[in-house]
Amino acid sequence: xxxxxxxxxxxxxxxxxxxxxxxxxxxxxxxxxxxxxxxxxxxxxxxxxxxxxxxxxxxxxxxxxxxxxxxxxxxxxxxxxxxxxxxxxxxxxxxxxxxxxxxxxxxxxxxxxxxxxxxxxxxxxxxxxxxxxxxxxxxxxxxxxxxxxxxxxxxxxxxxxxxxxxxxxxxxxxxxxxxxxxxxxxxxxxxxxxxxxxxxxxxxxxxxxxxxxxxxxxxxxxxxxxxxxxxxxxxxxxxxxxxxxxxxxxxxxxxxxxxxxxxxxxxxxxxxxxxxxxxxxxxxxxxxxxxxxxxxxxxxxxxxxxxxxxxxxxxxxxxxxxxxxxxxxxxxxxxxxxxxxxxxxxxxxxxxxxxxxxxxxxxxxxxxxxxxxxxxxxxxxxxxxxxxxxxxxxxxxxxxxxxxxxxxxxxxxxxxxxxxxxxxxxxxxxxxxxxxxxxxxxxxxxxxxxxxxxxxxxxxxxxxxxxxxxxxxxxxxxxxxxxxxxxxxxxxxxxxxxxxxxxxxxxxxxxxxxxxxxxxxxxxxxxxxxxxxxxxxxxxxxxxxxxxxxxxxxxxxxxxxxxxxxxxxxxxxxxxxxxxx
Numbered sequence: 001x002x003x004x005x006x007x008x009x010x011x012x013x014x015x016x017x018x019x020x021x022x023x024x025x026x027x028x029x030x031x032x033x034x035x036x037x038x039x040x041x042x043x044x045x046x047x048x049x050x051x052x053x054x055x056x057x058x059x060x061x062x063x064x065x066x067x068x069x070x071x072x073x074x075x076x077x078x079x080x081x082x083x084x085x086x087x088x089x090x091x092x093x094x095x096x097x098x099x100x101x102x103x104x105x106x107x108x109x110x111x112x113x114x115x116x117x118x119x120x121x122x123x124x125x126x127x128x129x130x131x132x133x134x135x136x137x138x139x140x141x142x143x144x145x146x147x148x149x150x151x152x153x154x155x156x157x158x159x160x161x162x163x164x165x166x167x168x169x170x171x172x173x174x175x176x177x178x179x180x181x182x183x184x185x186x187x188x189x190x191x192x193x194x195x196x197x198x199x200x201x202x203x204x205x206x207x208x209x210x211x212x213x214x215x216x217x218x219x220x221x222x223x224x225x226x227x228x229x230x231x232x233x234x235x236x237x238x239x240x241x242x243x244x245x246x247x248x249x250x251x252x253x254x255x256x257x258x259x260x261x262x263x264x265x266x267x268x269x270x271x272x273x274x275x276x277x278x279x280x281x282x283x284x285x286x287x288x289x290x291x292x293x294x295x296x297x298x299x300x301x302x303x304x305x306x307x308x309x310x311x312x313x314x315x316x317x318x319x320x321x322x323x324x325x326x327x328x329x330x331x332x333x334x335x336x337x338x339x340x341x342x343x344x345x346x347x348x349x350x351x352x353x354x355x356x357x358x359x360x361x362x363x364x365x366x367x368x369x370x371x372x373x374x375x376x377x378x379x380x381x382x383x384x385x386x387x388x389x390x391x392x393x394x395x396x397x398x399x400x401x402x403x404x405x406x407x408x409x410x411x412x413x414x415x416x417x418x419x420x421x422x423x424x425x426x427x428x429x430x431x432x433x434x435x436x437x438x439x440x441x442x443x444x445x446x447x448x449x450x451x452x453x454x455x456x457x458x459x460x461x462x463x464x465x466x467x468x469x470x471x472x473x474x475x476x477x478x479x480x481x482x483x484x485x486x487x488x489x490x491x492x493x494x495x496x497x498x499x500x501x502x503x504x505x506x507x508x509x510x511x512x513x514x515x516x517x518x519x520x521x522x523x524x525x526x527x528x529x530x531x532x533x534x535x536x537x538x539x540x541x542x543x544x545x546x547x548x549x550x551x552x553x554x555x556x557x558x559x560x561x562x563x564x565x566x567x568x569x570x571x572x573x574x575x576x577x578x579x580x581x
Contacts, residue, residue, distance in 0.1 A: 054084035054260075061090055061115060068115050073140055079104045081262045086112055089200055089234045094259035096206065096237040096247060101388030102366075103264055105238040106133060109202035113171040114142060118199035119161065119192060122173045125205050125217060128338075130173040137171070144171040147185055148178055162188045164197065176208075180222040193230050201226055203254075206237030207381070210249035227255040235259075240388060241381035244448050266384070266447050267455060270391045271399055273439035274461040275432050277525060278374075278404035285402070289315075290322045292372070292400075293351065301345070302352040302370035305377075305386055307411065309356060315374060316354040329355040357386060366393035373401045376408070376432055378415055379424035380446045383431075403432040405528040408535075409497055409542070413551035416544050426536045433532050435576050436469045438462055468577040475571045477530055478539055478564060480504065480517045485557060487514050494545065494554040501527050526579045533573050534558070 057066070065086065069075050081097060085108040088095045099105050110133075113120035124130050127148060134144045134154060145158025161169035162185075179185060192198050201223075203209070208217040209224075226235060235256055242250070251257045279285045289304070306312045309330045316328035327341035327350045344350045346365055354374075371390040377383035383401070391397030408429050415421025431442050439460035444451035456463045484503045488495045491511060495503070502508030504527060506519050520527055534540040541558035544551060563569045575581065 054087045054262075056087075057083075059087055059090065064115055065111060068111060072114055072142065073107070073111065075107070079107075080264050082107055085236065085262055088260050088262075089236045090116065092232070092234050094235045094254075094256040095262065096239075096242075096250065096256075096259055097262045097264075098239055098242055098247075099262075099264040100266055100268055101240045101385050102268075102392035103240070105204070105240070108238065109200060109236055110137065110142070110171065112200060116170075116199055117167075118170060118197045120171050120200040120202060121189070121198065122171065122202045122204060123176055123179060123220075123223060124173055125175065125208060125220075127175060129204075130175070134173065142171070143169045144173060145169050146173040147182070148175070159188075162192055164192070164195065176217060176219040176222060180219050190229065193233070198230060198233050200234055200236060201230070202236045202238065204238050206250055206254075207239045207242045207246050209237075209253050210242075210246045221253060224253050224255065240385050241447070243381075243446070266443065266449055267440060268388060268391065269457060269459065270394055270396050271387065272396065272459050273387070273443075274398065274400045275403050275439070276400060278402035278407070280404065280406070280524075286315075286318050286322075288402075289319065289372070289374075290324065292370075293319070293324055294322075297351075297370050297398075300351070300369035301348065301365070301367055302372065303368060303386075303389060304352055304354045304372045304374055306354060306356060307375045307407070307414075311374065312354050312356055319354065324352075325350050327353045329353045331356065357382065367395070368392065368397060369395075370398045370400070373399075375411070376401050376403055376428050378411055378421065378428070380427050380431060380443065381424070383428060384443060384447075401432060405429075405532050406497055408532070409553045412542055412553050413544065416551065422542070429532060430536050433529065433536070434462075435574055436462055436467050469574050470577050471572050471574045472581045473570050474530055474533070474573045474581070475564065475569065477520075478534055478571055480514075481531070481534070481540070482557060482561065482564070483514045483517055484512065485555065488512060489556075494543070494552075495556075496552075496554060497528070497531065500531070500555050522580055526575075526581060529575060529579060530573065530581075531555070534571070537571070539564070539571065 057063075065083075069078070080103070081099060082104055085095055085097045089108075090112055097105060097108060109120055109122055122130075122133075124133075127146075130146050134146060137144050143157065144154075145161055146154045147158045148155060157166060157169050158172050160166040161172060174185070189198065203220075203223060206220075209220040226233070235254055237250060237254065237256075237259075247261065251259060276288075279288060293302075304315070304326075306315055309332055312328050312330050316326055319326050327345055329338060329341050333341070341350070341353065345353045352370075357377075368390045371387050373383070373386070377386060387399035390399055408425065411425055412422060415425055427446060431439070431446075434442060438451075438453055438456045439462060440456045441451050441453070453463070458464045481500065481504065484500060485495060488503075493512065495512065499508060499512055501524055503512035503514070504517065504520060505524065506513050506517075531540065535542070535555075535558070538558045538560035541556055543554045543556045545554065546552075573581075
């Protein structure tokens with residue numbers, strides 16, 4: 001009797017399980033269909049938006065816009081995509097504008113704020129950048145407020161504007177961090193919205209919203225609430241650097257999937273791109289910089305970027321020791337000291353500023369004739385943005401990277417916590433290591449932009465002169481490196497780049513050497529180039545060890561090491577003919 005009851009229950013359970021599976025399958029089908037309908041609608045709206053002529057001057061506000069542009073901002077005409085972006089947001093459309101550094105992105109929210117009544121909220125990543133913009137607006141008698149935890153006239157002005165007590169101020173700047181933590185601000189913003197006074201949200205450096213971005217800022221993700229809390233208020237996202245993947249991520253996070261996307265060409269035709277081998281000897285490297293500043297860039301203004309504060313201070317002192325007038329700029333300096341250094345550079349008292357990447361966002365100096373990276377950037381996006389601070393006046397300027405493989409391992413320990421940090425760093429390494437491809441072509445490929453060689457117009461080191469290259473099979477060298485690594489593993493030793501190269505040249509610690517590995521006949525520079533190529537192609541891999549004092553990087557076999565066991569597999573390395581492999 002009990003057995004029959006159990007059988008009936010089991011039968012009922014199986015029947016219910018079958019029904020659950022059917023319902024789950026049906027639910028998945030409906031969700032898939034719903035997502036397709038939504039995606040189709042989003043694509044359709046985006047297509048319709050992109051087909052509209054946003055560049056015309058037949059909108060109700062067009063005459064007023066032009067008058068404010070000329071009379072208030074003292075600008076004769078719009079640059080590429082500026083008018084389109086402004087017309088779109090004034091029409092209530094969410095818009096993302098991708099425009100090179102120095103292309104005039106800030107005008108796209110400043111001019112609407114000056115033209116229309118109501119509040120434009122500008123979310124910006126740095127207080128220093130906000131202060132620069134407000135200072136620039138003050139020069140043309142435009143009032144703007146900023147919201148921070150400080151107490152000053154600009155902050156009071158902003159709170160008064162939010163409360164409706166100051167109609168002269170329509171432009172309010174705020175950092176995402178303050179926006180997220182200030183309940184007072186969000187409450188007053190909600191009240192302003194209910195009074196129909198909030199007209200536009202402008203999100204500067206919008207790529208910071210994306211976890212795939214080169215400069216992800218967690219507090220930017222708070223901005224995902226804007227669409228739900230303030231329906232009908234358009235969002236304008238602005239960035240100089242964003243791949244298609246990052247833009248997709250940004251749109252989803254901000255809930256503006258059907259927005260208009262405007263892309264200006266990344267190409268800055270007046271910038272000359274170069275990569276130079278950075279001498280391993282510090283004195284030789286210093287002499288190279290001194291020679292550049294005293295000859296090629298004599299009397300010209302520029303920026304020299306370093307990785308760390310210590311590097312910036314040390315390099316500044318060394319260059320000053322050769323009679324050069326330079327300032328040192330980094331985030332740990334007192335604000336008044338930074339301001340003095342900036343002003344001395346702006347006025348030409350300093351030929352250049354030696355700085356960390358804390359320097360540069362929003363700088364208003366059009367005649368920067370050179371940007372030198374003393375160490376390569378952490379990503380192509382960073383490099384493009386940093387180098388883009390040169391030549392904003394449209395005249396020829398030069399962007400030089402000093403490349404050395406040891407710097408890569410210095411940077412990799414800084415970015416390892418970022419899920420795409422290492423991938424981004426290796427893309428920059430690939431750019432530096434390339435022996436013949438047009439530099440602009442490499443940048444274009446990274447940013448998914450079509451390119452032809454004539455577009456460079458001989459404005460990169462590879463296109464100015466025909467470089468002779470050759471391709472060498474380096475499989476045997478890879479096998480020799482594996483022998484050294486395997487021996488180190490057997491003896492439980494870790495190999496840094498320096499130790500690996502030393503062992504390859506039968507130098508350094510004797511326990512690391514392998515007697516069957518011949519000493520290379522080429523230079524250590526060539527050896528480093530081979531190791532770099534093996535690293536970015538997966539034959540070698542960085543292994544990170546963390547201790548109480550530092551993050552350390554060691555070299556081990558990479559995921560593609562298994563391919564070497566196939567006797568037919570070849571590793572072909574295209575390199576400068578001068579490397580003499």
